[in-house]
Amino acid sequence: xxxxxxxxxxxxxxxxxxxxxxxxxxxxxxxxxxxxxxxxxxxxxxxxxxxxxxxxxxxxxxxxxxxxxxxxxxxxxxxxxxxxxxxxxxxxxxxxxxxxxxxxxxxxxxxxxxxxxxxxxxxxxxxxxxxxxxxxxxxxxxxxxxxxxxxxxxxxxxxxxxxxxxxxxxxxxxxxxxxxxxxxxxxxxxxxxxxxxxxxxxxxxxxxxxxxxxxxxxxxxxxxxxxxxxxxxxxxxxxxxxxxxxxxxxxxxxxxxx
Amino acid sequence: xxxxxxxxxxxxxxxxxxxxxxxxxxxxxxxxxxxxxxxxxxxxxxxxxxxxxxxxxxxxxxxxxxxxxxxxxxxxxxxxxxxxxxxxxxxxxxxxxxxxxxxxxxxxxxxxxxxxxxxxxxxxxxxxxxxxxxxxxxxxxxxxxxxxxxxxxxxxxxxxxxxxxxxxxxxxxxxxxxxxxxxxxxxxxxxxxxxxxxxxxxxxxxxxxxxxx
Amino acid sequence: xxxxxxxxxxxxxxxxxxxxxxxxxxxxxxxxxxxxxxxxxxxxxxxxxxxxxxxxxxxxxxxxxxxxxxxxxxxxxxxxxxxxxxxxxxxxxxxxxxxxxxxxxxxxxxxxxxxxxxxxxxxxxxxxxxxxxxxxxxxxxxxxxxxxxxxxxxxxxxxxxxxxxxxxxxxxxxxxxxxxxxxxxxxxxxxxxxxxxxxxxxxxxxxxxxxxxxxxxxxxxxxxxxxxxxxxxxxxxxxxxxxxxxxxxxxxxxxxxxxxxxxxxxxxxxxxxxxxxxxxxxxxxxxxxxxxxxxxxxxxxxxxxxxxxxxxxxxxxxxxxxxxxxxxxxxxxxxxxxxxxxxxxxxxxxxxxxxxxxxxxxxxxxxxxxxxxxxxxxxxxxxxxxxxxxxxxx
Numbered sequence: 001x002x003x004x005x006x007x008x009x010x011x012x013x014x015x016x017x018x019x020x021x022x023x024x025x026x027x028x029x030x031x032x033x034x035x036x037x038x039x040x041x042x043x044x045x046x047x048x049x050x051x052x053x054x055x056x057x058x059x060x061x062x063x064x065x066x067x068x069x070x071x072x073x074x075x076x077x078x079x080x081x082x083x084x085x086x087x088x089x090x091x092x093x094x095x096x097x098x099x100x101x102x103x104x105x106x107x108x109x110x111x112x113x114x115x116x117x118x119x120x121x122x123x124x125x126x127x128x129x130x131x132x133x134x135x136x137x138x139x140x141x142x143x144x145x146x147x148x149x150x151x152x153x154x155x156x157x158x159x160x161x162x163x164x165x166x167x168x169x170x171x172x173x174x175x176x177x178x179x180x181x182x183x184x185x186x187x188x189x190x191x192x193x194x195x196x197x198x199x200x201x202x203x204x205x206x207x208x209x210x211x212x213x214x215x216x217x218x219x220x221x222x223x224x225x226x227x228x229x230x231x232x233x234x235x236x237x238x239x240x241x242x243x244x245x246x247x248x249x250x251x252x253x254x255x256x257x258x
Numbered sequence: 259x260x261x262x263x264x265x266x267x268x269x270x271x272x273x274x275x276x277x278x279x280x281x282x283x284x285x286x287x288x289x290x291x292x293x294x295x296x297x298x299x300x301x302x303x304x305x306x307x308x309x310x311x312x313x314x315x316x317x318x319x320x321x322x323x324x325x326x327x328x329x330x331x332x333x334x335x336x337x338x339x340x341x342x343x344x345x346x347x348x349x350x351x352x353x354x355x356x357x358x359x360x361x362x363x364x365x366x367x368x369x370x371x372x373x374x375x376x377x378x379x380x381x382x383x384x385x386x387x388x389x390x391x392x393x394x395x396x397x398x399x400x401x402x403x404x405x406x407x408x409x410x411x412x413x414x415x416x417x418x419x420x421x422x423x424x425x426x427x428x429x430x431x432x433x434x435x436x437x438x439x440x441x442x443x444x445x446x447x448x449x450x451x452x453x454x455x456x457x458x459x460x461x462x463x464x465x466x467x468x469x470x471x
Numbered sequence: 472x473x474x475x476x477x478x479x480x481x482x483x484x485x486x487x488x489x490x491x492x493x494x495x496x497x498x499x500x501x502x503x504x505x506x507x508x509x510x511x512x513x514x515x516x517x518x519x520x521x522x523x524x525x526x527x528x529x530x531x532x533x534x535x536x537x538x539x540x541x542x543x544x545x546x547x548x549x550x551x552x553x554x555x556x557x558x559x560x561x562x563x564x565x566x567x568x569x570x571x572x573x574x575x576x577x578x579x580x581x582x583x584x585x586x587x588x589x590x591x592x593x594x595x596x597x598x599x600x601x602x603x604x605x606x607x608x609x610x611x612x613x614x615x616x617x618x619x620x621x622x623x624x625x626x627x628x629x630x631x632x633x634x635x636x637x638x639x640x641x642x643x644x645x646x647x648x649x650x651x652x653x654x655x656x657x658x659x660x661x662x663x664x665x666x667x668x669x670x671x672x673x674x675x676x677x678x679x680x681x682x683x684x685x686x687x688x689x690x691x692x693x694x695x696x697x698x699x700x701x702x703x704x705x706x707x708x709x710x711x712x713x714x715x716x717x718x719x720x721x722x723x724x725x726x727x728x729x730x731x732x733x734x735x736x737x738x739x740x741x742x743x744x745x746x747x748x749x750x751x752x753x754x755x756x757x758x759x760x761x762x763x764x765x766x767x768x769x770x771x772x773x774x775x776x777x778x779x780x781x782x783x784x785x786x787x788x789x790x791x792x793x794x795x796x797x798x799x800x801x802x803x804x805x806x807x808x809x810x811x812x813x814x815x816x817x818x819x820x821x822x823x824x825x826x827x828x829x830x831x832x833x834x835x836x837x838x839x840x841x842x843x844x845x846x847x848x849x850x851x852x853x854x855x856x857x858x859x860x861x862x863x864x865x
Contacts, residue, residue, distance in 0.1 A: 023311040111402055111450040113409035115420065116443025119427045123436050162568035165533055165641075166582050166631065167558030180572045199320035203410070206427055216326040220413065225330040232326030236319045243318045255572035257615030 087148025147189025151182030277418030296355030339416025354396025358389030480671030522696030567628025659802030739833030
């Protein structure tokens with residue numbers, strides 16, 4: 001389980017207070033950049049032994065960060081292409097009755113610890129990148145699925161009827177009215193998923209799928225605190241940065257007029 | 259699998275107890291801290307967006323990263339696991355407590371004051387009871403989250419069932435690897451659901467009949 | 472409206488239409504048969520739950536009838552592709568139901584877009600319709616619904632219904648969500664639009680006054696969409712078919728007669744007019760020559776935009792500019808009932824009357840209305856006496 005599970009994600013999106021948004025949009029990236037610069041200065045001036053030098057080499061840091069970003073973005077992509085269509089299907093009249101069941105299953109699945117899910121899948125399938133992607137995807141479907149359903153159900157039914165009434169097909173109403181109007185709520189779910197994924201991706205290193213988590217684990221195993229703390233710091237900064245990117249995306253994706 | 263469990267029943271019972279113990283203690287501490295912070299935040303509106311930002315940022319930091327950051331300070335073992343779990347446990351409760359306390363109808367508070375209740379009494383008799391269902395929902399989220407984080411915290415030799423998962427991982431290819439990992443994972447799921455059921459029951463018993471849905 | 476021009480609307484025929492919802496004992500609509508002539512406005516009224524909205528929505532198949540036939544222009548609606556059918560039937564809903572994420576132009580251009588009109592044709596059409604509903608295209612085209620007042624949203628809703636120039640327009644409580652003054656204006660505008668376009672309009676309302684004012688015919692429904700009366704407003708008011716209609720139409724039927732007469736039936740008064748930018752001394756001279764104490768200011772499109780006392784003009788060099796959309800006027804199609812309401816809220820004790828496209832026509836005052844009522848009553852009395860005399864002699 002990552003720390004990113006966000007209870008109020010659904011209810012919050014419209015209410016996010018102006019103060020919080022502003023702090024998060026402008027202050028947060030500044031803090032991230034400052035801390036990163038601080039770490040770079042430390043990295044350049046600190047007295048490191050040869051193991052630490054090797055683990056914290058710039059090439060290594062770059063490769064691990066890139067792996068981490070790949071893990072996050074690829075799994076986010078799969079989450080989107082699974083959860084949004086599923087959410088759409090579960091709000092269509094034909095499958096509407098199945099929605100509470102699906103949400104219930106997803107909720108119960110969320111009670112499983114993420115580390116357990118990753119390890120079990122690795123034992124069952126194999127170690128490596130794609131197993132990590134599979135478990136990350138499974139893990140982050142819930143927030144997007146839930147917000148897609150909530151967002152679509154929140155669209156004023158008279159608008160849907162108005163769309164049908166002026167002669168739009170069911171598909172056109174979905175694409176041009178329901179989904180655009182649900183975008184703010186869906187995007188809030190997507191951001192929750194992003195944060196969840198960037199956090200859970202730190203565990204990918206346990207099954208040899210790389211990512212910045214490996215610095216932390218290597219550091220713990222070798223008892224080298226500079227490596228542990230560097231890894232932890234870099235992961236935290238990356239997570240904050242991705243959360244920030246999610247917020248910016250959320251702002252731009254919001255249709256004008258709402 | 260069954261033999262595997264029976265062989266280790268005492269060991270499992272002990273670890274399960276340790277797991278729950280860690281989570282319950284962390285959530286209790288988190289609850290006290292979060293509610294006090296929330297009361298402060300609702301009193302001083304300027305703090306509100308700060309509190310929201312801090313809790314959003316806190317939830318963003320990966321748990322493994324926080325464990326890594328705390329490790330040099332507290333060392334290997336429960337001494338690192340506990341503050342990490344408690345930190346995350348605080349955030350959902352804080353957020354819900356702020357929302358819940360602010361959601362209380364201002365006219366009700368005014369009428370409480372009009373009746374001559376002191377601010378403390380009005381908080382205890384009116385505001386907290388009305389916000390209670392929302393706060394409790396935060397406690398449930400927080401507990402579920404803590405169960406998972408406690409499992410991860412076994413990497414720094416924190417107490418509980420997470421150890422089985424890591425053992426399974428390290429013995430991959432061995433006869434009991436799958437059993438170990440399954441035991442750890444399913445054990446956490448069962449404990450989490452059980453704790454959640456208890457909290458639901460607690461909610462029913464402690465929520466005023468007038469506002470129960 | 473009785474019109475001399477050929478209607479562009481199509482006639483609608485409902486034959487034995489039944490709608491039964493599963494799990495309900497009585498059908499919502501029980502064997503409704505109805506002919507709606509082309510180019511007329513027919514108002515569906517009745518208590519809530521009488522099936523009037525269900526009946527309306529069956530025409531564009533938002534609700535599918537359980538049995539029976541509905542024909543538009545002689546063609547069975549069930550024989551057509553449902554989306555195509557709806558693109559050729561305008562649909563206007565309470566509050567406008569504008570899509571909040573689309574601009575005014577996108578909302579209105581939606582159906583032309585679905586019908587694959589070209590870009591420039593659509594945008595010309597949007598501007599034309601905005602003019603028609605009294606909104607300045609340059610100003611409102613790119614606004615979003617939330618930047619409009621309720622009345623403006625409703626106007627855009629009407630424009631959207633008219634967009635593809637459909638022969639038939641269905642309206643579901645179109646003016647239910649706006650304040651009384653705005654509602655009256657919107658009704659007047661609808662009547663003047665209909666004067667130009669001659670569509671077949673079917674409109675659901677729960678307001679009998681609105682039905683009397685707008686309708687060429689009124690359909691009064693009882694529960695299960697049973698026809699209580701289907702006739703002209705005059706007939707419904709003067710000779711209610713049964714106690715239900717009498718009850719529904721309500722007391723004060725003589726007062727309701729005020730809803731049957733239009734401002735255009737009354738003799739309008741002249742007054743001095745002025746244009747923004749004109750020199751004030753000249754205007755004052757003109758007004759004094761006519762013994763007027765006030766002037767009506769017109770904008771460049773001849774729309775009245777303010778009514779000023781002479782003393783309000785003094786001190787100005789030229790006549791200032793005003794916004795015509797914020798000025799309350801009375802359409803010549805408005806009922807005398809509306810006229811009285813408007814006059815009562817005006818400091819002049821009278822109201823400025825507008826005609827086609829909101830252009831200035833004249834002024835109506837209390838005297839004109841009371842004179843007219845007196846004349847009508849004397850006429851009624853005379854007819855009644857004559858009828859009575861005829862009855863005795865027969």
